[in-house]
Amino acid sequence: MKTPVCVLGLGLIGGSVLRAAAAAGRVTFGYNRSADGMNAALADGFDATADLESALTRAAQLSALIVLAVPVPALPALLEQIRRLAPDCPLTDVTSVKAAVLDDVTAAGLAEKFVGGHPMAGTAHSGWPAGHAGLFEGAPWVISVDDHVDPTVFATVLDLILDCGSVAVPARSEEHDAAAAAISHLPHLxxxxxxxxxxxxxxxxxxxxxxxxxxxxxxxxxxxxxxxMCEGNAPQLLPTLDRAMALLAEARESLATESSVADLVNTGHAARTRYESFPRNEIVTVVLGEDDWRRALAAAGRAGGVIRSALPTPDSR
Amino acid sequence: MKTPVCVLGLGLIGGSVLRAAAAAGRVTFGYNRSADGMNAALADGFDATADLESALTRAAQLSALIVLAVPVPALPALLEQIRRLAPDCPLTDVTSVKAAVLDDVTAAGLAEKFVGGHPMAGTAHSGWPAGHAGLFEGAPWVISVDDHVDPTVFATVLDLILDCGSVAVPARSEEHDAAAAAISHLPHLxxxxxxxxxxxxxxxxxxxxxxxxxxxxxxxxxxxxxxxMCEGNAPQLLPTLDRAMALLAEARESLATESSVADLVNTGHAARTRYESFPRNEIVTVVLGEDDWRRALAAAGRAGGVIRSALPTPDSR
Structure with missing residues (x-):
């Protein structure tokens, strides 16, 4: 039987994870702090409660995968309850800044069971009603391969990602955050x-x-x-913003003194051209838990690799 | 009978003007320096020559509207020949930097007959083969209303713009160039x-x-x-770039010291929202040649006004 899924926070992302996991045939249940979100989920026929203690007690009984889908500021209090009531459950999250979440999880003493995640799916609307089971279909979903990551928990989280229809991109938390600064937060500014x-x-x-x-x-x-998103990723966004501002300052100087923007325009065009032909290869050969598996996955993700189906484990070979 | 049109330079834009004017039933003929462009136009059934003197002599005989569609660096030599052979013809251009062109035209002693223009149409490909009669359909086409502009020449150029299927946006040359820096050249950098x-x-x-x-x-x-486009508009691009860099520097400082990008994000969102609801009104009441008509048109263009059909003249009322 597939691992049951307990989603904490039934907004756009959490609500969509709950729906997608249910659609994949799993036992699913959710918690939402406000009665509005809980009632909306119940009305749509899903199992939801506003009682955190009962949700976590049930998660512990079923050894469910717990999905953290609340805003980052709400995490420490939630993690405290998880440590109290369901410390042995595998744990993941679906928020956008990976290093900060990992810090909170580590501070709560739950890192051993934790593998972070970040589905790169739209957030133009919010709340339970905006979600749907197909939200993650075909989207990249980052799965963290930090040094502490346990291969069994990794496989459990990967299974959920694939059930949601996503392709998994393995990455270290700090690399994810630096990339997010460059491709998402900087473009916004x-x-x-x-x-x-x-x-x-x-x-x-x-x-x-x-x-x-x-x-x-x-x-x-x-x-x-x-x-x-920008303020939550300030440590990575600041150097990225500095780099972009330095490039603009150089172009400004060159335009003023030599009537030329050749350097910036030529390198920019080359970079965009490289992006357009960036490869997307499937990762199939890394064995979870073997020597150096985390480093191998991080390198493959960096090179454009994605995971489209379950990876082998030492047992499965 | 509609004013005949003589297009100098049969690249993407000039070639499309020639086709659109012919499609509107006008007498049209073109000049292209290279035999390639001329032969391509001839092969498509258009009247084209690589002999500038014969093109300009014919333009003078027909009192044709001459359209400058060559790169800016080629303008001074071309204008010299126009002054010699066709100094009384109405004159316009279709290049992107209006103040520089006006300077060249003024230096050649041809300002009295000149009303600048800039069709805001795509330039991803180039050359005669890339052009077509529908290129300008529905696109804004800036028509200059600088202090020297003659109402009769203005009406003649406006007539061509409308024949090409465009909507005309009246603007002063330096205002056009400042706007182009902000909405086109800065986004590129x-x-x-x-x-x-x-x-x-x-x-x-x-x-x-x-x-x-x-x-x-x-x-x-x-x-x-x-x-x-960037280097040709440096005088306007530099202050625009400075402004954007100052906004980014302020946001950087605020992020570093107060963990906030609120100012930039709030004003940016408000600006984008304002853009989305920017009005597009039709200009119908300005009478060409009446007191203050140029100032009235420039103000209307600035407020989002466009010209969709011929404007009244003192004679026509």
Whole structure:
């Protein structure tokens, strides 16, 4: 039988995990702090409670995989209860900043059973009603391969990711956070700066077309969401932002003194071209638990590798 | 009878103007310096020559509207020949930096007959074969309303713009150039900087999705084109770039010292929201040649106004 799944937090992401796991035939149940989210899940025919203690007691009885799907600030209190009531359950999360979550989990003494995760799926809307079982279909879902990660828990979390229809991308937590700063948080800040700059120029909005529309699209995201992701990843975002600002400052200097933006434009075009042909290979040969398996997975993920089906274990060979 | 049209330079934009004007039933003929472009136009059944003198002599005989569609560096030599052979013809251009072109035209003593223009249409490919009569359909086409502009020449150029299926946006040359810096040239530099920054981060391309793809799309544009537009508009691009860099520097400081990017994110979201609901009103009441008509048009264009059909003249009322 597949591992039962207990989802803590039934918003867009948690609610979608609950639905997808149920659709895959698993025993599923969820907890939500507010009665609204719980009632919405119950009304849709799912097993949900607003009583954390009963949810965790049941998780412990069933040895369920616990999925942390609450905002990061709510984690420490939740982890304290997990340690008290369900310390032996495998544990994962679906939040966006991996190092901060790992720190909280480690502080609660639960790292041994924890393998972090981050589904790269849309967040334009929020709450239980916005979720659906197909939200993660085909999307990359980062699964952490930090030094402490246990191969059995890893296999358990991977199984859920594949049940949700995602492809798993193995990564170390700090590498995930640095990449997220570069490909998600920095683009948001650049888009905001572009929107503000153009707003001050008479005629700009009257003439704005493709490059402005694309370049500011993510500035349409709710400010609270943008702040939470950028501010929660400040240690990685600051050096990334510094790098982008240094590139712009060099281009500015070169434009002012030599009437040229050749360096930035040539390297930018080359980088974008490289991105367009970035390979996506399937990872099939790494054996979970063998020597150096975590390092091998992190290297494969970095090179564009994804996991599309269960990986072998020493037992399964 | 509609004013005949003589297009100088039969690349993507010039070639498309020639086709659109012919499709509107006008007498049209073109000049191209290289035999390749001329032969391609001839093979498609259009009237084209590589002999500038004969093209301009004919333009003078027909009092044709001359359309400058050559790269900016080629303008001074071309304008010299126009002054010699066709100084009384109405004159417009279809290049992207309006103040520099106006300077060249003024230096050649042809400002009296000149009304600048800039169709905001795609430039991903180039050359005669890439063009077509529908290229400008529905696109904004800037028409300049600088202090020197003559109402009769303005009406003649406007007529061509409308024949090409575009909506005309009246603007002063320096305002056009400042707006182009903010909505086109700055987005290109930000996209290049984002692509270069992410390229240096392991795992970034492996996880890159929507916000990175959108934010770097224009970094896929040919470097020569990006350089030409940015470097040709340096006087306007430099202060625009400074403004964006100052906004990013403020956000960086606030993130480092207060763990907050609230200011940038809130103003960016507000600006993007304002852009999404920017009005597009039709300009119908300005009478060409009446007191203050240029100022009235520039103000209307700045507020989002567009011209969709011929404007009244003192004679026509």
């Amino acid at each position: 650049l888009a905001e700066a572009l929107a503000v700059t153009a707003a001050d120029v008479p005629l700009a909005f009257a003439l704005a077309a493709g490059s402005f529309r694309d370049g500011t699209r993510v500035a349409g995201t709710a400010p609270d969401l943008v702040r939470a | 930000l996209a290049e900087a984002l692509a270069v920054t992410a390229a240096d981060v392991p795992l970034a391309f492996a996880l890159a999705a929507g916000s990175f793809r959108d934010g770097t799309r224009v970094a896929g544009t040919a470097p020569d084109l990006v350089r030409a």
